[in-house]
Amino acid sequence: xxxxxxxxxxxxxxxxxxxxxxxxxxxxxxxxxxxxxxxxxxxxxxxxxxxxxxxxxxxxxxxxxxxxxxxxxxxxxxxxxxxxxxxxxxxxxxxxxxxxxxxxxxxxxxxxxxxxxxxxxxxxxxxxxxxxxxxxxxxxxxxxxxxxxxxxxxxxxxxxxxxxxxxxxxxxxxxxxxxxxxxxxxxxxxxxxxxxxxxxxxxxxxxxxxxxxxxxxxxxxxxxxxxxxxxxxxxxxxxxxxxxxxxxxxxxxxxxxxxxxxxxxxxxxxxxxxxxxxxxxxxxxxxxxxxxxxxxxxxxxxxxxxxxxxxxxxxxxxxxxxxxxxxxxxxxxxxxxxxxxxxxxxxxxxxxxxxxxxxxxxxxxxxxxxxxxxxxxxxxxxxxxxxxxxxxxxxxxxxxxxxxxxxxxxxxxxxxxxxxxxxxxxxxxxxxxxxxxxxxxxxxxxxxxxxxxx
Amino acid sequence: xxxxxxxxxxxxxxxxxxxxxxxxxxxxxxxxxxxxxxxxxxxxxxxxxxxxxxxxxxxxxxxxxxxxxxxxxxxxxxxxxxxxxxxxxxxxxxxxxxxxxxxxxxxxxxxxxxxxxxxxxxxxxxxxxxxxxxxxxxxxxxxxxxxxxxxx
Numbered sequence: 001x002x003x004x005x006x007x008x009x010x011x012x013x014x015x016x017x018x019x020x021x022x023x024x025x026x027x028x029x030x031x032x033x034x035x036x037x038x039x040x041x042x043x044x045x046x047x048x049x050x051x052x053x054x055x056x057x058x059x060x061x062x063x064x065x066x067x068x069x070x071x072x073x074x075x076x077x078x079x080x081x082x083x084x085x086x087x088x089x090x091x092x093x094x095x096x097x098x099x100x101x102x103x104x105x106x107x108x109x110x111x112x113x114x115x116x117x118x119x120x121x122x123x124x125x126x127x128x129x130x131x132x133x134x135x136x137x138x139x140x141x142x143x144x145x146x147x148x149x150x151x152x153x154x155x156x157x158x159x160x161x162x163x164x165x166x167x168x169x170x171x172x173x174x175x176x177x178x179x180x181x182x183x184x185x186x187x188x189x190x191x192x193x194x195x196x197x198x199x200x201x202x203x204x205x206x207x208x209x210x211x212x213x214x215x216x217x218x219x220x221x222x223x224x225x226x227x228x229x230x231x232x233x234x235x236x237x238x239x240x241x242x243x244x245x246x247x248x249x250x251x252x253x254x255x256x257x258x259x260x261x262x263x264x265x266x267x268x269x270x271x272x273x274x275x276x277x278x279x280x281x282x283x284x285x286x287x288x289x290x291x292x293x294x295x296x297x298x299x300x301x302x303x304x305x306x307x308x309x310x311x312x313x314x315x316x317x318x319x320x321x322x323x324x325x326x327x328x329x330x331x332x333x334x335x336x337x338x339x340x341x342x343x344x345x346x347x348x349x350x351x352x353x354x355x356x357x358x359x360x361x362x363x364x365x366x367x368x369x370x371x372x373x374x375x376x377x378x379x380x381x382x383x384x385x386x387x388x389x390x391x392x393x394x395x396x397x398x399x400x401x402x403x404x405x406x407x408x409x410x411x412x413x414x415x416x417x418x419x420x421x422x423x424x425x426x427x428x429x430x431x432x433x434x435x436x437x438x439x440x441x442x443x444x445x446x447x448x449x450x451x452x453x454x
Numbered sequence: 455x456x457x458x459x460x461x462x463x464x465x466x467x468x469x470x471x472x473x474x475x476x477x478x479x480x481x482x483x484x485x486x487x488x489x490x491x492x493x494x495x496x497x498x499x500x501x502x503x504x505x506x507x508x509x510x511x512x513x514x515x516x517x518x519x520x521x522x523x524x525x526x527x528x529x530x531x532x533x534x535x536x537x538x539x540x541x542x543x544x545x546x547x548x549x550x551x552x553x554x555x556x557x558x559x560x561x562x563x564x565x566x567x568x569x570x571x572x573x574x575x576x577x578x579x580x581x582x583x584x585x586x587x588x589x590x591x592x593x594x595x596x597x598x599x600x601x602x603x604x605x606x
Contacts, residue, residue, distance in 0.1 A: 022459060037555030038517055040460045063554055066518035078554040 003064055003073055006047070006087040010061040019107055019122055027116050028103040034095070037079055038063060042099045042119070046091045053079040054091055108132040111147065219243040272330075457516045461486045464558050476562050478510075487512045491562060495605070496570040500597035501529065504605030508542075508565070510558065520552035523565055530593075530600040532572045532583035543578045544568065 001009070022041040034042045038059035045057040055063070055078065068075040074085045100120025106113040107122065111132035117125050126133060131149030138146075139157030150158055160173045166186040171179045185201035194212035207213055211231040217224040218233075219242040226236055237243045465486065468478045475494035480486060489510040495501030507526040513519040525540035534542050542565060545551055577583035585593045 038460075040463050040557075063518060066515060081551075081553060 001087055001089070002085060003068065003075065003087065007061055007064060010057055013057075019126055021119060021122065024104040024107060024119065024122065025109070026102060026104055030102045031098070034099055034102075042102050043091075043095065044099075046095060046099070048088045048091050049077050049084045050086055050088075051077050051080055051082045051084065053077050054095065057089075060087065106130055106132075217243065219246055222246065222249050276330075457512075457514060458486055460517060461512060461558075465489075468559055468562075473559055473563050473566075475566060478562075481509075487514065487516075489558075493562070493566055493569070495601060496566055499570040500594040501531075501569050501601050501605070504529075504601035506569075506605050508562075510562070512558075517554040517556075520547045520549060520556075521558065521561060523547065523561065528600060528604040529569075530582060530597040531569065532574050532577035532579050532586050533568055535578050536582070541578075542568070543576060545576060 021044045022039055026042075030042055036043050036046070036054075036056045036059055038055055041056075043054060043056055046054045047057045047060055048054050049060075060078075063078045064075050067078070074083045076082065077084050097120075100118060102119045103116050104119045104122060106115045106117060106125060108126060108130050111134065113130050113132040115125070115130070131147060133148045134145040135148050135151060136146070137144045137157050137159060138151060139159075142157045142159050144157075144159045146158060158173050161170045162173055162176050163169070164171055164176070164179060164184055166180075167184050169179075169184075183200075185199065187200050188197050189200055189203055190197050191203070191206055191210055191212070193214075194210050196206065196210070198206045209230075212229055214227050215230050215233060217226040217228075217236060217240055219237075219240055220227075222242050222245065224240055224242040226240065228236055465478065465480070468476075472478065475496060477492045479490050481488040481490045489512070491508040491510055493506045493508050495504040495506065505527075506529060509524045509526050510521055511524075512521045523542045523544060525534050525542060528536075528540065530536075533544075534540055544561070544565060546553075546556060546564060547561065572583075572586055574583035574586045582593065585596075
């Protein structure tokens with residue numbers, strides 16, 4: 001049949017009532033060739049393709065829907081990818097028989113059925129023969145389910161509850177007989193050892209204290225083989241040498257235990273130390289391999305070693321109780337230390353940079369100030385030369401003025417206005433003369449510089 | 455669902471009788487679609503002694519859609535992408551070459567075989583493939599170093 005027909009047929013098949021053969025618990029081994037390559041279970045309703053590959057019908061139909069491109073009439077075989085158009089339902093009878101032969105557990109094992117049956121019979125077993133199949137209770141008023149084996153010939157409901165006349169307990173109808181004869185706690189039983197008669201409820205308690213029950217000597221855990229009546233055990237324990245040794249054994253045991261635990265601690269510590277040693281060794285090897293090349297690498301190994309040793313110090317100080325944790329913490333410490341180291345390096349770099357900058361800035365300032373100083377000296381010199389020139393220009397006038405003034409005062413005494421005028425003219429020249437006075441001694445050097453300047 | 459049944463069946467088979475150098479477990483016990491695989495580097499390859507963590511994720515349509523295989527451990531190999539995904543290029547895992555009859559065990563064994571014998575003509579890392587073809591010594595050296603660095 002072609003793919004369309006096959007898909008339609010698979011779709012129309014009603015699987016609700018059927019048992020899922022794939023979820024069965026297989027008991028017997030089966031040949032791997034009987035396994036469907038898609039669901040990896042023995043074939044269920046197998047079909048065959050043109051290329052002779054066999055699959056479960058349902059698996060093939062899902063494969064077709066997954067692989068066929070948009071309603072084309074062919075699809076690749078899930079095993080060999082050969083394009084396929086036809087599906088054949090005729091599979092060798094032999095194959096089906098072999099699959100049906102595989103032994104499986106009854107799916108009602110959850111209800112208690114222990115039966116192992118050929119897979120081909122599972123459907124009919126569950127439907128007809130299995131005693132653990134759940135059926136609705138024959139009584140229409142009762143809504144419980146009953147196992148088919150519990151439904152008796154008389155078809156009566158077993159879920160009715162009956163009260164036990166002895167112990168006042170509610171018991172199901174079909175279990176009542178058993179309860180009354182064997183299980184009721186009010187029933188009296190005889191102790192097998194001392195032949196006292198007690199009730200079922202009190203039996204357990206009685207056995208705990210029955211003097212006839214054989215119990216082991218208290219030193220049985222230290223290999224005393226004696227097991228005698230409770231009544232005689234006290235007498236035995238008085239003489240039993242092993243009981244006498246008991247406390248000694250006890251202390252030995254506790255000592256052994258504490259020694260073992262301390263040994264375990266020591267072992268752990270040892271492991272940690274070995275780890276540390278290996279670490280150190282590896283860093284050493286690394287450093288030698290890097291060679292005695294640059295100084296900085298040498299320094300870094302040095303700091304590495306310091307880290308290692310500090311990590312080891314951490315381990316030393318650790319309480320042996322959390323040595324396991326310290327393995328991690330020492331790792332973390334190493335990491336933190338390396339982080340710290342790198343930060344410190346960075347800080348020192350920064351401080352270097354700062355000092356460098358500082359030096360450069362002060363250098364620049366010095367240069368600038370020297371330039372300014374020179375400029376100022378130049379200006380000073382210029383001012384001086386200007387002053388000299390002014391003085392030189394003023395000198396003859398001053399001489400003239402004073403000479404004229406003297407003549408006039410000598411010749412005409414009462415010409416007040418004129419004198420005033422002259423003194424007003426002479427005033428400033430006097431002040432200039434006075435102010436020049438104290439500068440005079442500096443002149444040689446000034447003139448020297450002036451000379452070079454001019 | 456049919457896929458869960460088949461997947462758990464394959465998982466039981468793989469955990470009970472694991473193929474050489476491969477151990478599988480679920481990432482999360484409640485999810486059968488995500489597997490964590492530890493693959494030992496095959497002997498005679500530069501990956502020898504390395505333990506590679508491989509993530510195998512199965513689509514819900516499995517076995518009708520192929521699973522995807524990716525290396526969580528970094529590996530220097532022409533057929534494994536050298537990024538965070540570490541996805542592996544396997545011919546049989548391509549959608550148009552995948553066969554539902556292929557088993558996960560076969561996929562994993564094939565992947566391990568690929569570690570021993572890379573397929574430079576089918577590479578995803580062209581540079582490594584080139585090196586594998588022309589300078590085998592250097593390739594093995596780097597692969598060994600990566601294995602030592604990442605997979606030990």
